[in-house]
Amino acid sequence: MTESFLPVALIGVPLIASLVIFTLGRWSQRCREGVAVGGGLLTLYLSVLITRAIIGGGVLHGYLQTYADGLSALVVLLVSIVTLIIIGYSIPYMNRQVQQGKTTAQRLVIYYGLVMLFLAVMMWVCLTNNMIWLYVALEGITLATALLVCFYWNREGLEASYKYLILVVTGLCFALFATVLLYSAAGQYAPGLPALMLTELGRIIPKIPRSINLLAVAFFIVGFGTKAGLVPFHAWLPDSHSEAPAPISALLSGLVIKVGAYALARTITIFAPHYNAVIVFVAIMASASMLIGIFMAWAQDDLKRLLAFHSVSQIGYVIEGLGFGTYLGVYGGLFHLVNHTIFKSLLFLSVGAVMYATGGLRRISQLKGLGRKMPITAVCFFIGAVAMGGLPPFNGFWSKLTLFMAGGELHLWWAVAIGMLVSILTLGCMVHAGYKVFWGHPTTEPATNPGLKEVPAAMWVGMGVLAALCLIIGVYPQLIHPLLHRGTECILAVYRAGAVP
Amino acid sequence: MHYSPILTMTLGALLTGVLAAEVRNLRVSTWAYLVHSLFLAATIAVFGSVTNTPRLYWWVLSTVLSKVIFIPLVLRWYTIKYPATELRPILGFRVSLIVMSVVLLACFKLVHTYIDFVAPTEAATLEPARSSLAVAFTVFALGLYILVTRRDAIKNVIGICLLENGAHLSLVVLAPTMPETALLGITSSIVLSAWMLIYVTGGVYEVYGGPDTFKLSKLRG
Numbered sequence: 001m002t003e004s005f006l007p008v009a010l011i012g013v014p015l016i017a018s019l020v021i022f023t024l025g026r027w028s029q030r031c032r033e034g035v036a037v038g039g040g041l042l043t044l045y046l047s048v049l050i051t052r053a054i055i056g057g058g059v060l061h062g063y064l065q066t067y068a069d070g071l072s073a074l075v076v077l078l079v080s081i082v083t084l085i086i087i088g089y090s091i092p093y094m095n096r097q098v099q100q101g102k103t104t105a106q107r108l109v110i111y112y113g114l115v116m117l118f119l120a121v122m123m124w125v126c127l128t129n130n131m132i133w134l135y136v137a138l139e140g141i142t143l144a145t146a147l148l149v150c151f152y153w154n155r156e157g158l159e160a161s162y163k164y165l166i167l168v169v170t171g172l173c174f175a176l177f178a179t180v181l182l183y184s185a186a187g188q189y190a191p192g193l194p195a196l197m198l199t200e201l202g203r204i205i206p207k208i209p210r211s212i213n214l215l216a217v218a219f220f221i222v223g224f225g226t227k228a229g230l231v232p233f234h235a236w237l238p239d240s241h242s243e244a245p246a247p248i249s250a251l252l253s254g255l256v257i258k259v260g261a262y263a264l265a266r267t268i269t270i271f272a273p274h275y276n277a278v279i280v281f282v283a284i285m286a287s288a289s290m291l292i293g294i295f296m297a298w299a300q301d302d303l304k305r306l307l308a309f310h311s312v313s314q315i316g317y318v319i320e321g322l323g324f325g326t327y328l329g330v331y332g333g334l335f336h337l338v339n340h341t342i343f344k345s346l347l348f349l350s351v352g353a354v355m356y357a358t359g360g361l362r363r364i365s366q367l368k369g370l371g372r373k374m375p376i377t378a379v380c381f382f383i384g385a386v387a388m389g390g391l392p393p394f395n396g397f398w399s400k401l402t403l404f405m406a407g408g409e410l411h412l413w414w415a416v417a418i419g420m421l422v423s424i425l426t427l428g429c430m431v432h433a434g435y436k437v438f439w440g441h442p443t444t445e446p447a448t449n450p451g452l453k454e455v456p457a458a459m460w461v462g463m464g465v466l467a468a469l470c471l472i473i474g475v476y477p478q479l480i481h482p483l484l485h486r487g488t489e490c491i492l493a494v495y496r497a498g499a500v501p
Numbered sequence: 502m503h504y505s506p507i508l509t510m511t512l513g514a515l516l517t518g519v520l521a522a523e524v525r526n527l528r529v530s531t532w533a534y535l536v537h538s539l540f541l542a543a544t545i546a547v548f549g550s551v552t553n554t555p556r557l558y559w560w561v562l563s564t565v566l567s568k569v570i571f572i573p574l575v576l577r578w579y580t581i582k583y584p585a586t587e588l589r590p591i592l593g594f595r596v597s598l599i600v601m602s603v604v605l606l607a608c609f610k611l612v613h614t615y616i617d618f619v620a621p622t623e624a625a626t627l628e629p630a631r632s633s634l635a636v637a638f639t640v641f642a643l644g645l646y647i648l649v650t651r652r653d654a655i656k657n658v659i660g661i662c663l664l665e666n667g668a669h670l671s672l673v674v675l676a677p678t679m680p681e682t683a684l685l686g687i688t689s690s691i692v693l694s695a696w697m698l699i700y701v702t703g704g705v706y707e708v709y710g711g712p713d714t715f716k717l718s719k720l721r722g
Contacts, residue, residue, distance in 0.1 A: 147697070150704060154708065159705070165698050166648065166698070169698070170648065170664060176687065180672050180679075182621075185622065
């Protein structure tokens with residue numbers, strides 16, 4: 001274990017950028033955009049440094065109980081890349097919103113300031129080794145994003161933000177309860193062990209009575225499951241993901257629900273191998289999430305809402321894999337976490353591009369034949385759609401295949417069957433939506449509007465990068481294997497530390 | 502020796518919590534919440550004295566600053582700016598009283614019959630920790646009950662605050678040795694979430710013309 005300033009620097013850089021934007025951003029548009037892009041780039045650079053230090057097998061720790069292992073490096077790198085793309089995309093998108101009178105230039109200070117604050121708190125979640133700080137940081141993410149959800153300060157946004165706050169704050173209280181239970185029990189049954197350390201959970205759990213462990217598991221699932229948007233704690237997700245500005249929807253669906261999954265990976269995955277009932281229970285909840293999410297998605301006419309329900313469905317795959325607690329399961333869960341972040345961000349940004357070009361239209365029934373005038377957006381949307389549907393040669397195929405193999409290894413064939421069914425339904429739903437919006441001859445407005453054209457390069461370059469990642473990881477999955485392997489090994493090492501040989 | 506004061510204060514916290522939940526005048530409800538938080542702070546202070554844990558006095562200080570001063574001040578600002586009468590709840594006072602009595606009895610039954618299942622330490626199985634735990638669970642349930650049955654947005658904020666106070670009391674009973682930094686983090690996040698909720702509730706009032714959460718149904722389906 002090496003002491004390093006990098007974990008603290010990674011939290012500090014976006015935090016400072018956020019403070020600079022809040023204090024100086026009102027004076028100059030270039031200042032707030034420049035600081036956001038600069039802060040995002042510097043954060044990405046530091047993430048790469050951390051990943052390089054860790055990929056060879058190292059572990060970093062620093063002030064404030066910060067800690068970076070393989071799993072942290074994986075998520076930190078992912079968050080940095082996606083957030084930087086979203087910041088770049090936001091510049092033309094939000095300026096257009098100002099031109100259309102949906103917001104004011106002054107309010108963009110709050111927008112960029114909160115995005116950077118969000119990035120700082122995301123980094124904190126990924127780099128803390130303390131369960132209480134994990135809870136506090138998750139609350140911080142909720143608070144930073146709640147104001148972004150109601151950024152337009154309209155009826156829909158405020159409704160979504162209110163529900164988001166009430167449900168997630170309540171849910172996280174359960175996670176706090178679970179943490180307190182474990183801390184308290186560790187004081188009696190595992191004296192001398194640092195009870196709040198996530199990396200010590202593996203040694204603490206076997207010493208604590210079964211009833212307390214199972215109660216803690218239940219509370220963690222409610223708490224972090226709410227943050228992850230798992231059924232039946234998902235009610236906030238479709239509203240907030242659909243009503244936020246499009247770049248923020250990408251942030252929420254691509255990253256925010258993943259921190260819930262990350263927190264579950266750090267906790268439930270350590271419990272799962274000790275209790276078979278946890279594996280089955282998590283698999284049931286994850287399968288319910290997949291099914292309800294996909295059925296609700298089929299019923300949607302609003303593109304953003306459709307994607308939000310797909311997030312409910314897809315997070316089921318991630319949680320199921322993490323709940324399996326085996327190497328293959330955790331590997332598949334993490335792999336799908338990465339892939340879902342990439343293709344869901346891509347899909348939300350593509351829908352944002354459609355809204356940008358059409359003046360805010362997002363209902364499938366209002367759109368037709370846009371592909372001819374927006375070819376890049378159309379291609380990006382279809383790549384995201386088939387990747388999410390699990391079609392080769394795109395990235396979603398490999399992660400789903402890994403998860404099905406992990407389910408088969410545990411003889412949970414019913415879970416595998418549900419996963420396959422949902423995958424087929426997802427593919428059908430997404431291709432159907434894409435066909436309706438982009439395919440065919442433009443015969444009606446807005447496709448016939450001569451002013452309709454492809455979005456600016458600052459928007460489609462980011463989408464192109466994400467689409468390319470879908471294809472590159474699909475064709476050459478070995479590219480990401482070292483990080484996934486290190487992440488999986490880090491989780492399993494925590495479990496093995498307390499396992500009976 | 503300290504058994505009786507702790508129980509008196511936790512029961513005081515429970516009764517004022519019920520008052521905060523049931524009173525229709527939001528200004529009185531805010532005062533009831535303030536007194537409830539004072540009882541909570543006093544309970545923590547006595548726990549600190551009983552268990553000889555000086556660090557609990559920091560908890561007392563943070564509870565007073567955040568829950569006795571800050572949150573009631575923000576609630577007060579809201580109830581001065583907007584009408585102070587709560588919208589009619591789904592369930593009336595009598596039904597609430599029955600439900601809360603059942604919850605209280607169930608929580609006491611739980612900690613007196615199945616204490617080994619919920620209490621992670623030996624100390625928590627003894628009085629007064631055991632009964633305080635029952636009160637903590639009841640206050641938590643009271644918060645959840647408010648969220649489910651009240652249509653007034655500001656009453657829901659009070660519900661969230663009570664829910665967090667229930668969690669806070671259980672924290673004191675179960676983990677009095679938790680580091681001060683962790684406590685500081687928890688308190689700040691609780692205060693910020695309450696403030697944020699009140700801020701968004703103000704927006705709901707402005708845009709919807711009232712605090713009726715039943716009108717927040719534009720996004721169903």
